Amino acid sequence: MAKKLKHNIExxxxxxxxxxxxxxxxLVLRAKEVSKKAYAPYSQFYVGAAxxxxxxxxxxxxxxxNMAYPSGMCAERVAIYYANSHHSDQKIESIAVTAFxxxxxxxxxxxxxxxxxxxxxxxxLKQNQPIRLLMTxxxxxxxxxxxxxxxxxxxxxxxxxxxx
Ligand code: THU
Numbered sequence: 001m002a003k004k005l006k007h008n009i010e011x012x013x014x015x016x017x018x019x020x021x022x023x024x025x026x027l028v029l030r031a032k033e034v035s036k037k038a039y040a041p042y043s044q045f046y047v048g049a050a051x052x053x054x055x056x057x058x059x060x061x062x063x064x065x066n067m068a069y070p071s072g073m074c075a076e077r078v079a080i081y082y083a084n085s086h087h088s089d090q091k092i093e094s095i096a097v098t099a100f101x102x103x104x105x106x107x108x109x110x111x112x113x114x115x116x117x118x119x120x121x122x123x124x125l126k127q128n129q130p131i132r133l134l135m136t137x138x139x140x141x142x143x144x145x146x147x148x149x150x151x152x153x154x155x156x157x158x159x160x161x162x163x164x
Contacts, residue, residue: 009150014142020134023052024094024144028136030058031096038062038075044102047075047110051083053090059083075099076116080123091127095120096134109135109143117152124148125157 027050035048047063061079065072099110124131130147145151
């Protein structure tokens with residue numbers, strides 16, 4: 001079901017994880033699994049991101065915090081930088097993001113922060129093919145955006161910086 005949220009972003013909304021197509025469900029389950037490996041002693045908010053490459057291989061990342069707070073890194077960027085470090089020849093098909101917390105239940109889809117959106121958008125431009133974004137919580141609805149551009153319209157985009 002396609003639905004426009006109050007932010008006017010076009011998303012497909014599934015009422016639960018079990019309603020997802022099997023490959024998407026598998027990707028979310030991998031993100032859930034890797035969220036258990038997050039290093040998040042400060043926020044106690046454990047995020048997992050799983051990326052499906054064109055080859056169907058899945059790579060993952062989790063958030064890594066630091067006592068110097070800004071030195072930490074979000075799960076999405078850990079995953080996407082890993083993907084581009086090891087598989088730069090492959091396009092990214094989808095990225096699933098999820099989280100659980102120690103002090104409360106995450107009952108809504110986790111929405112990537114602005115810096116992660118900008119980072120993901122860079123690779124979407126680089127590969128000239130949309131990256132699907134799957135957002136889930138511990139329970140509740142699942143949101144799917146068909147591209148990163150959908151969740152980051154009017155991004156910073158100075159391709160001249162490439163100096164080509
Ligand atoms: N975090 C992510 O991993 N992804 C996001 O998109 C937003 C936030 C992490 C950063 C920090 O370790 C914790 O969640 C709380 O902000």
